[in-house]
Amino acid sequence: MNLQSSITELKGIGEKTSLPFAKVGIHTVLDLLEYYPRDYEIYEEPVELTEIESGKKYAVHGFVDSVSEVKRFGKYQIFSARLRVGEQVIQATWFNVPFLRRVFQRGSQYIFRGIIAEKNGQYRMEQPEHFTLADYDKLLYVMQPRYPLTTGLTEKMVVKSVHQVIDGGQVYVPEYLPEDMRREYNLESEWDAVRQVHFPANEQVMRQARKRIVFDEFLLFILGIRRMKEQQEELVNEMPMVEVSETARLIEALPYELTNAQMRVWREIVSDMTGTKVMSRLVQGDVGSGKTILAVLALIMAGCNGYQGALMVPTEVLAKQHYQSVKELLETHHIPLRPILLTGSMTAKEKRLAREEVESGKTQIVIGTHALIQEKVIYRNLGLVVTDEQHRFGVKQREMLAEKGRMPHVLVMSATPIPRTLAIIIYGDLDISVVDEMPAHRLPIKNCVVDESYRPNAYRFMKKEVEAGHQVYIICPMVEENEELELENVTDYTEKLKGILPEFQISCLHGKMKPKEKNEIMEAFADGQIQILVSTTVIEVGINVPNATVMMVENAERFGLAQLHQLRGRVGRGRDQSYCIFMSGSKGKETKKRLEVLNQSNDGFYIASEDLKLRGPGDLFGIRQSGVLEFRMGDVFQDSRVLEQASEAAGRILEEDAELALPKHEKLKERLETAMAKGGENLSL
Numbered sequence: 001m002n003l004q005s006s007i008t009e010l011k012g013i014g015e016k017t018s019l020p021f022a023k024v025g026i027h028t029v030l031d032l033l034e035y036y037p038r039d040y041e042i043y044e045e046p047v048e049l050t051e052i053e054s055g056k057k058y059a060v061h062g063f064v065d066s067v068s069e070v071k072r073f074g075k076y077q078i079f080s081a082r083l084r085v086g087e088q089v090i091q092a093t094w095f096n097v098p099f100l101r102r103v104f105q106r107g108s109q110y111i112f113r114g115i116i117a118e119k120n121g122q123y124r125m126e127q128p129e130h131f132t133l134a135d136y137d138k139l140l141y142v143m144q145p146r147y148p149l150t151t152g153l154t155e156k157m158v159v160k161s162v163h164q165v166i167d168g169g170q171v172y173v174p175e176y177l178p179e180d181m182r183r184e185y186n187l188e189s190e191w192d193a194v195r196q197v198h199f200p201a202n203e204q205v206m207r208q209a210r211k212r213i214v215f216d217e218f219l220l221f222i223l224g225i226r227r228m229k230e231q232q233e234e235l236v237n238e239m240p241m242v243e244v245s246e247t248a249r250l251i252e253a254l255p256y257e258l259t260n261a262q263m264r265v266w267r268e269i270v271s272d273m274t275g276t277k278v279m280s281r282l283v284q285g286d287v288g289s290g291k292t293i294l295a296v297l298a299l300i301m302a303g304c305n306g307y308q309g310a311l312m313v314p315t316e317v318l319a320k321q322h323y324q325s326v327k328e329l330l331e332t333h334h335i336p337l338r339p340i341l342l343t344g345s346m347t348a349k350e351k352r353l354a355r356e357e358v359e360s361g362k363t364q365i366v367i368g369t370h371a372l373i374q375e376k377v378i379y380r381n382l383g384l385v386v387t388d389e390q391h392r393f394g395v396k397q398r399e400m401l402a403e404k405g406r407m408p409h410v411l412v413m414s415a416t417p418i419p420r421t422l423a424i425i426i427y428g429d430l431d432i433s434v435v436d437e438m439p440a441h442r443l444p445i446k447n448c449v450v451d452e453s454y455r456p457n458a459y460r461f462m463k464k465e466v467e468a469g470h471q472v473y474i475i476c477p478m479v480e481e482n483e484e485l486e487l488e489n490v491t492d493y494t495e496k497l498k499g500i501l502p503e504f505q506i507s508c509l510h511g512k513m514k515p516k517e518k519n520e521i522m523e524a525f526a527d528g529q530i531q532i533l534v535s536t537t538v539i540e541v542g543i544n545v546p547n548a549t550v551m552m553v554e555n556a557e558r559f560g561l562a563q564l565h566q567l568r569g570r571v572g573r574g575r576d577q578s579y580c581i582f583m584s585g586s587k588g589k590e591t592k593k594r595l596e597v598l599n600q601s602n603d604g605f606y607i608a609s610e611d612l613k614l615r616g617p618g619d620l621f622g623i624r625q626s627g628v629l630e631f632r633m634g635d636v637f638q639d640s641r642v643l644e645q646a647s648e649a650a651g652r653i654l655e656e657d658a659e660l661a662l663p664k665h666e667k668l669k670e671r672l673e674t675a676m677a678k679g680g681e682n683l684s685l
């Protein structure tokens with residue numbers, strides 16, 4: 001067995017068992033090793049009930065006071081027990097495990113572990129785990145890995161397989177970083193890091209292992225983009241364009257005046273497209289800063305110069321929205337260009353027709369999801385691609401585009417607020433423009449952090465806003481690993497709300513809906529036919545309904561603050577005062593303090609960094625502050641220090657040996673080439 005062997009060579013994994021592994025991208029032993037835990041379960045000391053924050057997981061030392069009989073409710077068999085913990089009592093309930101009933105004898109003592117809910121001094125636990133005192137002692141402070149799972153793939157299956165590889169003695173990950181570099185940056189060997197990140201002895205070891213893996217990710221990424229930059233520097237602009245009157249006319253006719261920042265960035269784009277080199281530019285600007293119009297202007301410029309332009313966005317809903325607004329804009333201003341929509345959910349026939357239009361050149365502006373650069377789409381004359389940072393091109397995509405013709409100009413849009421020093425590292429292959437000014441007449445969003453007791457006020461407030469002609473978003477958190485529950489959450493919520501506010505049109509939107517259905521609902525919301533939209537975070541990116549002025553986020557404590565910042569960017573997009581209500585399901589002071597950060601600032605990077613400071617170390621793992629710039633393990637915000645180190649290291653390597661020709665860089669070169677060939681799959685290269 002080696003790293004490239006199929007996982008079916010492992011004991012216990014046959015063709016059939018390998019299927020759920022394949023679903024999460026694990027085919028080889030190496031894939032398995034690189035399938036890192038998303039979190040760890042840490043068995044901490046049992047606590048006193050007076051110390052707890054309701055809704056969190058704890059271990060408590062409990063004596064069984066009394067146990068009920070097992071009762072049947074529909075498909076459930078339920079029993080409960082009264083547990084004495086110090087001076088307090090917990091009511092614990094178990095579902096569908098009737099055999100446990102006999103285990104809990106009156107007077108027996110166990111460590112019970114699970115989420116504890118507290119209401120008016122009453123404590124409850126559902127389905128807690130239980131351990132004997134001696135067993136728990138052995139587990140204390142052990143870190144059990146928890147992996148991202150999918151239907152058919154259990155924690156146990158992953159743990160067993162990873163153990164088998166690591167302990168089997170047949171597979172080994174050879175070191176590829178030069179020794180001096182490891183010493184300088186205090187890095188574990190890669191093999192140690194891989195082993196320890198799966199099964200760390202303690203938190204210290206886990207952090208050290210994680211650091212190495214994150215360093216590698218960043219280093220390869222940075223080396224990759226610096227190479228790409230070199231290749232790009234040589235790309236001559238084979239599609240030089242000239243300025244056209246249509247864009248100037250449109251800028252004049254817009255119902256608003258472009259901000260100075262927008263004008264400056266637009267000049268930069270024009271200068272690239274009319275220049276001697278191919279454009280590779282990133283436009284960075286906070287949510288709502290007005291990036292879309294810049295993309296549209298660029299598409300018009302390409303179109304009026306006789307080229308085609310493609311606008312590629314992450315979701316179908318967004319594609320549809322952009323398509324409609326571009327179409328309207330072109331018609332209103334009599335710009336003779338034809339836009340077309342191309343998305344995955346269109347029927348085969350619609351897609352074929354769309355592709356024919358693209359191929360014949362009948363259409364000049366193509367808007368869609370990343371179906372746009374798939375092999376089947378043949379452009380007649382592609383001159384510009386506008387994309388977002390999630391789909392910024394890797395080597396593979398660039399090759400694919402180049403094969404479709406000449407290398408088009410590329411414009412990448414980003415709303416991730418990262419400081420310039422980090423942006424230069426992460427977007428090393430791109431020139432950067434920043435839209436650092438909000439449109440005039442925008443009022444800052446008013447935020448408040450509240451708990452359940454405020455709910456009636458919140459609904460009254462919504463009612464007032466809707467009666468004044470505005471619209472409302474309500475966001476419910478995603479329920480990870482349980483799509484059924486997630487569905488129930490938003491649909492139940494919607495039904496309940498309809499009972500409370502029967503006079504309004506209320507609809508819900510969630511990830512399990514078909515794109516077509518989502519589109520219809522979003523359209524109805526944008527048209528004002530729906531007044532209150534209850535949604536999971538599927539609306540996170542880019543949706544623009546300036547008439548929506550209220551957002552309420554349920555269980556706000558479950559979100560990363562940077563994500564909440566992105567979410568609230570859906571309101572405050574017009575002239576009217578907007579409001580964001582963060583409803584916290586937890587009364588804890590810590591939670592409140594964390595959420596209050598959103599009140600202090602509108603600067604996304606500040607928010608993300610504060611969030612990290614306020615979270616406990618156990619919380620750090622597995623929260624992604626940015627939904628974008630996804631690395632397998634690294635997080636640009638959380639690991640900004642490692643990112644800087646990796647950038648420095650990359651600089652040194654290239655300075656000493658730009659071609660990576662020295663013997664000490666041989667293995668590094670191999671690794672880099674493999675990573676670049678994978679192109680974007682896990683390195684977003």
Ligand SMILES: Nc1ncnc2c1ncn2[C@@H]1O[C@H](COP(=O)(O)OP(=O)(O)OP(=O)(O)O)[C@@H](O)[C@H]1O
Pocket residue numbers: 256257258259262285286287288289290291292293414415439440541542543544546569573574
């Ligand atoms: N200079 C301006 N003055 C007033 N309104 C503007 C200006 N520029 C853009 N807008 C409007 O502001 C709203 C938000 O703009 P846009 O959708 O381009 O934001 P964005 O930067 O793409 O944000 P996001 O990252 O959230 O997608 C739109 O309704 C747009 O028409």
